[in-house]
């Protein structure tokens with residue numbers, strides 16, 4: 001049982017030698033002169049002096065050995081289309097997209113915002129960006145105009161790639177009007193917009209700014225766009241994620257470190273090899289989509305499945321039919337999706353041959369035992385929990401079956417992965433907790449391993465103050481999660497230390513939702529908390545104080561205001577952020593010094609004991625919450 005332990009120790013104690021070996025998993029134009037430069041903590045530079053290209057490693061590199069093998073399998077049960085692209089075809093499509101972007105004026109270092117449904121063109125666009133050294137910034141298609149506008153303002157993209165519409169559960173969701181509204185709202189205006197027309201919704205094209213992908217593609221059918229060799233530290237992309245403040249942070253990733261980290265994870269964590277088939281059910285708008293729909297599998301020469309549709313449509317066997325048809329070897333999903341399937345007729349799982357599957361990895365939120373047990377019994381393969389963050393790009397805690405077969409322990413995402421010097425820290429004293437079963441903040445000693453965030457886009461100070469200064473007297477990276485570790489080194493995650501909530505595996509900042517709700521003219525004050533939910537893990541629940549409460553004794557009037565508030569969140573942030581309920585209070589529970597008692601509010605909303613309330617200004621506030629929730 002020493003193999004993984006030794007592997008791990010070496011990754012920490014002989015860091016540079018360890019990562020120099022991993023660097024050989026990708027191709028470099030020029031090799032690195034220095035493995036890690038940590039002379040300016042907490043900023044780490046990996047593979048200094050090396051030049052490479054992410055698209056070269058994900059696509060071009062495989063042309064000599066597997067040009068005709070499937071690379072991208074795009075399936076939509078919304079439009080009933082299925083198309084498999086070989087590496088050679090992917091290479092051609094990516095070059096067409098790269099040529100189109102160049103024709104629109106995109107150059108190395110420019111940002112390109114991608115606001116797309118789950119279609120092959122989204123993958124082409126991402127790969128085309130990194131091919132020419134432009135940074136992509138993918139915004140989840142479920143986000144609405146306000147959320148999109150704030151990301152456009154922060155990323156300042158030269159160009160936007162989007163589509164007429166997505167589709168969900170058979171319902172067309174137009175994107176173009178939201179994009180137009182977002183650009184109108186944003187102080188920064190992109191120069192060019194490239195639209196993929198799927199023929200799902202009409203589009204108003206704005207002359208001079210908006211361009212049709214099909215027309216540009218036709219002009220660049222034979223495009224040969226060489227890969228731009230970039231420094232290892234050249235940013236490959238930014239991806240926005242929520243934190244404590246209302247303003248989402250642009251997580252900035254490098255090129256060389258990310259490529260090495262993902263290639264290493266495919267080998268050591270996923271035990272995958274070229275020719276295998278990976279199916280991650282996430283969305284390209286999230287980090288799992290970046291790392292394990294697009295880059296990880298392609299870097300390893302695997303085929304990857306890009307799926308648009310629900311897990312239950314046309315029936316609850318659709319995922320397993322894909323597994324059977326394409327002989328999927330590795331599957332990656334989130335506990336919520338499995339809980340959705342668990343509510344369906346279990347016979348759907350028996351209708352398909354899933355014997356090609358080696359394991360199912362689940363991440364993004366806590367995995368509960370009944371869910372893990374159910375899917376494990378149903379599939380007959382190992383279920384592997386893994387814990388990580390947008391910031392880290394690849395698992396912090398899981399099992400490395402490629403290094404040594406390891407046994408999962410129920411309720412634990414596993415052990416600290418190689419490269420991550422994980423510590424549990426006492427939040428108050430800043431001391432490291434070295435004993436078993438002690439609760440602390442899950443933290444990582446610098447440098448963060450390759451693949452993790454380099455900084456917050458254009459805000460080094462925020463990177464340092466947010467992540468590295470939150471624990472007193474100690475410069476460590478905080479994950480903002482509570483955890484404990486047992487005597488054998490298995491960690492258990494106990495929830496966030498900050499105001500971030502996790503709804504169906506989607507990470508949301510409660511402050512963002514509060515800001516959106518407060519913009520309603522009749523809302524004076526609001527608090528949003530995460531409340532435990534058996535299907536989604538958590539849901540957002542809002543407690544709002546109306547400016548004018550007259551007439552709100554009438555349930556119909558309350559319902560109307562609740563509906564208006566929800567619509568506002570839908571329109572500004574997207575339905576993904578919509579609170580499950582908006583309750584109206586006379587006053588919010590606060591301390592005498594005016595601090596919102598968020599934890600107490602959450603406890604009462606979950607029908608738990610709110611704990612010590614001696615500092616509370618007006619106990620009636622919580623009493624009203626109790627009555628609204630119903631004991």
Ligand code: PRX
Nearest residue numbers: 363364365366386387388389390413493507
């Ligand atoms: O709170 C943890 C939770 O999700 C957060 C990160 O979310 P996101 O940035 O969207 O990245 C997801 C990448 C898979 C974490 O801070 N989380 C993620 N995975 C787990 C988890 N909580 C418990 N168990 C997990 N396996």
